[in-house]
Amino acid sequence: MAEINTQSAKPFLEYKGRPLVRCGKTLYYGNLYDDYVVMMQVVDTVPFKDQNFAGKIIIQLLNTDPNAAPTELVIKKTDTRGLYNAIDIASVWLDTALDQN
Numbered sequence: 296m297a298e299i300n301t302q303s304a305k306p307f308l309e310y311k312g313r314p315l316v317r318c319g320k321t322l323y324y325g326n327l328y329d330d331y332v333v334m335m336q337v338v339d340t341v342p343f344k345d346q347n348f349a350g351k352i353i354i355q356l357l358n359t360d361p362n363a364a365p366t367e368l369v370i371k372k373t374d375t376r377g378l379y380n381a382i383d384i385a386s387v388w389l390d391t392a393l394d395q396n
Contacts, residue, residue, distance in 0.1 A: 329359065337350075
């Protein structure tokens with residue numbers, strides 16, 4: 296059996312003790328082994344000087360149960376402007392959803 300070298304593995308960026316992972320224009324907040332995770336998709340960007348910043352972001356609270364029906368995967372959905380607002384909403388939704396279980 297092959298051993299995993301944990302020293303070379305880079306830890307995930309964390310926000311309030313939960314992983315925050317980016318893949319392209321999509322961010323995932325929370326541990327995938329928990330019952331829920333939040334997905335944030337950057338819809339558009341806003342240019343400022345020589346940088347682009349996140350504009351509109353769609354936020355979804357997702358059920359991670361592999362046996363859940365496709366209609367039960369998205370628990371909550373909204374959109375907001377700016378990454379700070381999106382992560383703030385995601386943190387509150389995730390705290391509330393995980394506390395209920």
